[in-house]
Amino acid sequence: DTEVTQTPKHLVMGMTNKKSLKCEQHMGHRAMYWYKQKAKKPPELMFVYSYEKLSINESVPSRFSPECPNSSLLNLHLHALQPEDSALYLCASSLSGDTQYFGPGTRLTVL
Amino acid sequence: GENVEQHPSTLSVQEGDSAVIKCTYSDSASNYFPWYKQELGKRPQLIIDIRSNVGEKKDQRIAVTLNKTAKHFSLHITETQPEDSAVYFCAARGSNTGKLIFGQGTTLQVKP
Numbered sequence: 034d035t036e037v038t039q040t041p042k043h044l045v046m047g048m049t050n051k052k053s054l055k056c057e058q059h060m061g062h063r064a065m066y067w068y069k070q071k072a073k074k075p076p077e078l079m080f081v082y083s084y085e086k087l088s089i090n091e092s093v094p095s096r097f098s099p100e101c102p103n104s105s106l107l108n109l110h111l112h113a114l115q116p117e118d119s120a121l122y123l124c125a126s127s128l129s130g131d132t133q134y135f136g137p138g139t140r141l142t143v144l
Numbered sequence: 145g146e147n148v149e150q151h152p153s154t155l156s157v158q159e160g161d162s163a164v165i166k167c168t169y170s171d172s173a174s175n176y177f178p179w180y181k182q183e184l185g186k187r188p189q190l191i192i193d194i195r196s197n198v199g200e201k202k203d204q205r206i207a208v209t210l211n212k213t214a215k216h217f218s219l220h221i222t223e224t225q226p227e228d229s230a231v232y233f234c235a236a237r238g239s240n241t242g243k244l245i246f247g248q249g250t251t252l253q254v255k256p
Binding site: 132134 | 176178180186187188189190193231233235237241242243244246247248249251
């Protein structure tokens with residue numbers, strides 16, 4: 034398996050909902066990332082996990098909660114989001130911390 | 145702080161022409177420079193990358209050049225095709241944090 038996969042592809046949620054985004058890779062990569070991307074803007078780093086430990090948190094609001102259950106999985110738990118959080122959420126992985134491979138993303142809409 | 149500037153923001157060329165996108169980075173210790181292509185509604189896809197110990201790298205119609213002295217790197221696409229139309233992002237790996245610092249993107253339109 035040479036790809037990063039993400040589920041769901043699309044998600045619509047209300048501001049009081051709790052939902053989770055999932056990311057999976059089976060390439061043996063030890064670094065995994067969450068990015069947020071608005072239309073025609075570059076990906077904006079949110080979190081980095083290295084060897085299953087959170088190594089970077091880019092001052093993301095606590096309504097976003099990352100989790101790395103094992104070396105192949107990465108979750109992003111969402112709670113009490115705001116409409117401005119609507120975006121494409123991208124997961125990426127890297128073997129050695131430089132070349133990053135992106136998943137297809139989850140298109141999130143917050144109503 | 146670490147910063148990458150990318151120009152132009154939009155680029156329109158005729159099919160068969162060449163396209164050049166330029167990026168300048170601020171962190172002189174950056175050592176890894178990838179380029180991503182993102183089609184509408186798709187993931188950013190790595191198309192080519194270069195490390196600081198190399199000045200140029202080619203892959204078919206795509207090439208990247210790096211000038212460490214000027215802290216400048218460029219993407220060159222020759223014989224452009226309509227399917228090259230996309231948003232292209234350059235990035236530089238920051239030496240302190242290891243994070244990828246992205247440019248603001250270039251929307252390339254190739255007219256048939």
